[in-house]
Amino acid sequence: MSGKSKRVKLALNDEQRKYLKTISQSRTAPIRETQRAQILLRYENGESIYDIKRSMKISRPSIYRCIDMALSMGIEAGLKDKYHRAKDPIITEQAKAWITNLACSKPKEHGLASEIWSLKSLAKHTRKHASEAGHNCLNKVAKSTIHNILKAHPIKPHKVRYYLERRDPDFERKMNEVLIVYKEVNLQNKSSSQPKDLSVITVSIDEKPGVQAIKNIAPDLPPVPGKYDGIGRDYEYKRLGTVSILASLDLHTGHVIGQVHDRHRSREFISLLKEIDSFYPESCQIRIILDNHSAHISQETMKYLATRPNRFVYVHTPKHGSWLNLVETLFGKMARTFLKSIRVNSVKELKDRIAKGIDEINQEPVVHQWKNFDFTSKTSVNVL
Numbered sequence: 001m002s003g004k005s006k007r008v009k010l011a012l013n014d015e016q017r018k019y020l021k022t023i024s025q026s027r028t029a030p031i032r033e034t035q036r037a038q039i040l041l042r043y044e045n046g047e048s049i050y051d052i053k054r055s056m057k058i059s060r061p062s063i064y065r066c067i068d069m070a071l072s073m074g075i076e077a078g079l080k081d082k083y084h085r086a087k088d089p090i091i092t093e094q095a096k097a098w099i100t101n102l103a104c105s106k107p108k109e110h111g112l113a114s115e116i117w118s119l120k121s122l123a124k125h126t127r128k129h130a131s132e133a134g135h136n137c138l139n140k141v142a143k144s145t146i147h148n149i150l151k152a153h154p155i156k157p158h159k160v161r162y163y164l165e166r167r168d169p170d171f172e173r174k175m176n177e178v179l180i181v182y183k184e185v186n187l188q189n190k191s192s193s194q195p196k197d198l199s200v201i202t203v204s205i206d207e208k209p210g211v212q213a214i215k216n217i218a219p220d221l222p223p224v225p226g227k228y229d230g231i232g233r234d235y236e237y238k239r240l241g242t243v244s245i246l247a248s249l250d251l252h253t254g255h256v257i258g259q260v261h262d263r264h265r266s267r268e269f270i271s272l273l274k275e276i277d278s279f280y281p282e283s284c285q286i287r288i289i290l291d292n293h294s295a296h297i298s299q300e301t302m303k304y305l306a307t308r309p310n311r312f313v314y315v316h317t318p319k320h321g322s323w324l325n326l327v328e329t330l331f332g333k334m335a336r337t338f339l340k341s342i343r344v345n346s347v348k349e350l351k352d353r354i355a356k357g358i359d360e361i362n363q364e365p366v367v368h369q370w371k372n373f374d375f376t377s378k379t380s381v382n383v384l
Helices: 014-024 031-044 049-056 060-073 075-079 093-103 119-129 143-151 171-191 266-279 299-306 327-336 347-363
Strands: 200-216 237-250 256-261 285-290 312-316
Touching: 014 031, 014 075, 031 049, 031 060, 031 075, 049 060, 060 075, 093 119, 093 143, 119 143, 171 200, 171 285, 171 312, 200 327, 200 347, 237 266, 237 327, 237 347, 256 266, 256 347, 266 299, 327 347
Parallel strands: 200 285, 285 312
Antiparallel strands: 200 237, 237 256
């Protein structure tokens, strides 16, 4: 059995007892104050220190400290932390600046193998070289201290954020040319009820390479009401190869001309141009928005275009500006619909499924439009 405490009994009047009960049941007071109020009430009620410790899961020194403060200076002192003067910071501002400068460099610059710092490796390197840098206060620095120092700036040397270096000096000009075409197409669509009567028809062309033909090793399991809410699929699969989708999106009608090939070379691109040529009336000119892929500007492609003078007009998107090509929204639609989680037994089946998916799109065509025009920024948004 636990021994009885030699401390005197805590004497509370009704007002003090009511105050402690209010604090002990408060949802807004600090947790330490609610716990201390409960300790004082239990001690005043005659509970032993052992019983208070066991029921509240609080250490004996904490309980003793609370009771002694209440006995000596009143219950307010028992609830609050004792004032203490904050210690002067041990780590100097110069040392913090040295750590920050170190975090802004790469580990390989200091003879290490790593490309980027982790907080652990940065703390280890700091402890190892702090003395020679004249910062003895960092000889025992911990990873958490490094984190707090860097957080003040903030700097996260263990994270990598990717960006794209602008490599096309004519990016703005080319972007504006494409946006002007989209604006003109929108005006044409509003003013003409018969797109086939247009003298200039605008299409958006690109390719979606690397579409995988994946075969299941085991059959899919269908959903079972009340038991399995989704399709069950074996983790293992077999790769049968890849195909490329070449597509032309009509910006007036939403009609898609698509081809599926094993490769994407000049001859496949020319095959798409020939199909586009045969689809549209001879009286119109076909304006194509496309990127600078080698197949689009190869000698073989140029030779074919020379046989159809005044038929095709190129409008190139700038380098690293594929987001300016509206056909990308079509490929996104394919990825969200018939290509999502697709499984086939052969490459031929994948080609047939893609062709069928394009046919389904053409049964309910959607006119893709660029609705947000900003000729000063490359952050315009393309929407359907």
